[in-house]
Amino acid sequence: GAAVEISHLSKVYKTREDDDVVAIERIDLQFEPGTFVAVVGPSGCGKSTLLSMLAGLVSASTGKIAIDGDAISRPHPKIGVVFQSDLLLYWRTVLDNILLPIEIKRLDLSKFRTRAEELLEQVGLKGFGKKYPSELSGGMRQRVAICRALIQEPGLLLMDEPFGALDALTREQMIMDMQSMWLRVQNTVLFITHGIDEAVFLADRVLVMSPRPGRIDLDLKIDMPRP
Numbered sequence: 103g104a105a106v107e108i109s110h111l112s113k114v115y116k117t118r119e120d121d122d123v124v125a126i127e128r129i130d131l132q133f134e135p136g137t138f139v140a141v142v143g144p145s146g147c148g149k150s151t152l153l154s155m156l157a158g159l160v161s162a163s164t165g166k167i168a169i170d171g172d173a174i175s176r177p178h179p180k181i182g183v184v185f186q187s188d189l190l191l192y193w194r195t196v197l198d199n200i201l202l203p204i205e206i207k208r209l210d211l212s213k214f215r216t217r218a219e220e221l222l223e224q225v226g227l228k229g230f231g232k233k234y235p236s237e238l239s240g241g242m243r244q245r246v247a248i249c250r251a252l253i254q255e256p257g258l259l260l261m262d263e264p265f266g267a268l269d270a271l272t273r274e275q276m277i278m279d280m281q282s283m284w285l286r287v288q289n290t291v292l293f294i295t296h297g298i299d300e301a302v303f304l305a306d307r308v309l310v311m312s313p314r315p316g317r318i319d320l321d322l323k324i325d326m327p328r329p
């Protein structure tokens with residue numbers, strides 16, 4: 103996993119009405135390589151903004167983010183992202199969806215096919231590579247989205263409510279299944295969730311954001327025995 107260093111990070115959205123919205127206020131954080139960090143907090147507290155800045159999708163107003171010492175200001179191959187919606191391309195097969203980032207970067211596809219098949223097996227979808235997203239359930243599609251995020255072996259995996267759109271039963275199953283997977287891949291993870299229970303279950307560290315946007319109220323270390 104990658105080491106992440108966030109220093110004096112702020113984000114102020116300029117709105118048309120001239121009333122600035124502070125979404126992140128001078129945050130300093132360090133993630134040790136391989137830590138699973140969950141971020142919880144009320145709607146509007148700045149969780150997505152923090153994740154989007156780490157993903158290089160939103161620029162910081164002040165401060166800096168470094169991944170393994172490299173400053174991040176745009177999407178980076180060391181970072182994989184999973185959103186609430188799977189964002190799969192319905193006209194492409196599962197395998198071709200997973201390989202999309204490789205194709206976009208014009209890397210050698212043949213080198214990544216085996217890796218894609220392995221990832222599918224790890225998420226319990228062995229043999230589903232030739233199916234289309236419409237043939238899969240919501241939970242299965244989200245597993246494919248996770249494979250796509252992992253295909254480049256990112257040092258940092260960012261997930262914004264990855265199970266938020268799933269029904270309760272599917273979500274519970276996903277959390278159980280994904281736990282063992284994340285223990286195996288060993289990347290650093292930042293995971294946004296509304297569920298404090300899943301945060302405590304999955305994470306090594308839980309950041310609780312304040313109802314007043316942009317601040318971290320609590321930084322909890324979770325010491326749970328790992329299976």
Ligand code: ADP
Nearest residue numbers: 115123125144145146147148149150151152315
């Ligand atoms: P959360 O993910 O915790 O719900 P967000 O990061 O989405 O929080 O939002 C934090 C604050 O920033 C909120 O007040 C939200 O309305 C505001 N905000 C988010 N995105 C934008 C944007 N693109 N333009 C203006 N304000 C925004």
Ligand code: ADP
Nearest residue numbers: 115117123144145146149150151154186262263
């Ligand atoms: P969530 O709570 O799941 O993060 P939100 O409803 O807060 O989702 O935000 C959804 C999207 O809308 C985000 O991309 C965010 O940046 C954008 N957004 C949120 N608040 C505002 C706002 N006040 N003005 C413009 N865009 C916003």
